[in-house]
Amino acid sequence: MALTDTAIRAAKPAEKPVKLFDEKGLYLELSPAGGKWWRLKYRFGGKEKRISLGTYPDVGLKQARERRDEARKLLADGIDPGEHRKAQKAAGEERAANSFEVVAREWYAKMAATWVPSHGEKIIRRLERDIFPWLGRKPVGDIGSPELLATIRKIEDRGRLETAHRALQNCSQVFRYAIATGRAERDPAADLRGALPPVRETHFAAITDPKEVAGLLRAIDGFTGTFIVKAALQLSPLVFVRPGELRRARWESIDLDAGEWRYFVTKTASDHLVPLSTQAVAILRELQPLTGRNQWVFPGMRDHQKPMSEAAINAALRRMGYDTKAEMTGHGFRAMARTILHEELGFDPAVIEHQLAHQVPDALGTAYNRTKFIKERRQMMQRWADYLDKLKAGADVIEMPTKGAA
Structure with missing residues (x-):
């Protein structure tokens, strides 16, 4: 018989793990400590396998069944759900490791020794304040020119045109570093030449008489x-x-x-x-x-x-x-x-x-x-x-x- 929420809430742990079966390979496993884990039993390549679908009550009965159905669709397409999840996790970790902020901080760490401290501090503050909040978590290789320009425009809209130019230059340096280290294929900042108005030259007040x-x-x-x-x-x-x-x-x-x-x-x-x-x-x-x-x-x-x-x-x-x-x-x-x-x-x-x-x-x-x-x-x-x-x-x-x- 299919599980119900009432049956799940009433289930009590025992000295050994208890399995409450639903339909199509889905079951809830109760640990002796009281934890409740959704699991899916399936066969792939002639072997019996299991994957976790979350814990109850964070994942309710309805959501567990939806996750089960998604896994069965993969099986119907000849894809092992367990291996698919590993691949997704690996891809996500790789994307996180290659995020714009991670690459930018790596570039900064390598370059900081060649700058006077105050210069380096201005660069990292500029990135932290004006770039990372919008682009920091994105994979550096996935950022395009329109997205970069939209971020730089936020600085320009504050009336800080010179800062916008400097931020764009710093981003270009990060992208070129990403290209050199194999994490990006091109520098989207290169397409933005002329996209910002030029900075008007200002002369410092000076006495010359x-x-x-x-x-x-x-x-x-x-x-x-x-x-x-x-x-x-x-x-x-x-x-x-x-x-x-x-x-x-x-x-x-x-x-x-x-x-x-x-x-x-x-x-x-x-x-x-x-x-x-x-x-x-x-x-x-x-x-x-x-x-x-x-x-x-x-x-x-x-x-x-x-x-x-x-x-x-x-x-x-x-x-x-x-x-x-x-x-x-x-x-x-x-x-x-x-x-x-x-x-x-x-x-x-x-x-x-x-x-x-x-x-x-x-x-x-x-x-x-x-x-x-x-x-x-x-x-x-x-x-x-x-x-x-x-x-x-x-x-x-x-x-x-x-x-x-x-």
Whole structure:
């Protein structure tokens, strides 16, 4: 007789397993501990076999019969239900192992050692926030261009167009890694070129008029904030590196006796050398007794194990009365140097661009070289520091190009 829900609920366990049979090979097995398992007995290839169809009451009588019927359909098609289930499980595990998030984190782990920590942190946060929630569980080889674009559009719709471009670039890197490791056949991001509007180029606010520069330098000398931030402000115009590179400067990278600062530029993936003027060395020597035992030249105010906050320089400029959106930013010291070094001091733009660590190929197609124009760059950095001193002192500076300048 067929089973009923009443009979199942009334069934009691015994010292040995008890089997309550339904129809067409389906039965419920009661264990001595009280567990109730649905099982299907069938024959395949001349052998008697069994498969589990779930536990009662999670799987009720009606659902157990539906699962039985599905298994019998497989048998009618010459497929062993047990082997079919193993194949499905293996395929599911393989798909999970090859999900976009798994592959992306594997790619990130391999690449992170080649990036500065802050760069790597931004990439993984971007993926975790904007990509994984929608694509993370999907097999990397199954993701198509429309699906990827829909995810990237969510970032664009928040008004973060530049982040959308960066996220698309990171996804492309993950897909290319998946191709290289045999888990995908193509990069769907490649089909999305031109799908996003271009990012409008924005220029950082910068003071480039020598008279206004003089006022800024005097304001920096009169800054009443912390000694560490003041030193960073004083050094900013002398070295005109990217703000992130300045705040992450390490003492181990600086040779005060040689007057050199060497570090790796993440943005251009190249080593960089900054010749230090005597004025820059003097600032660093004065700072060294305070922070020299720390790895960071400019450690954070609250946590000395981290570098100075990325907002510290701009906050100091605002405290001095400068509008960081319209007048001057920490990044603006680069534009200041580039403009005045060429227009006022007459230095060769190629020398300036190399000191800015820009990737500007020359006639032979070679990109930035940290030692190229090094003699001219040393002379330029010292003349630049001397020029700034004269501006700050209020001298009527008229510079003429000399050897090393254009």
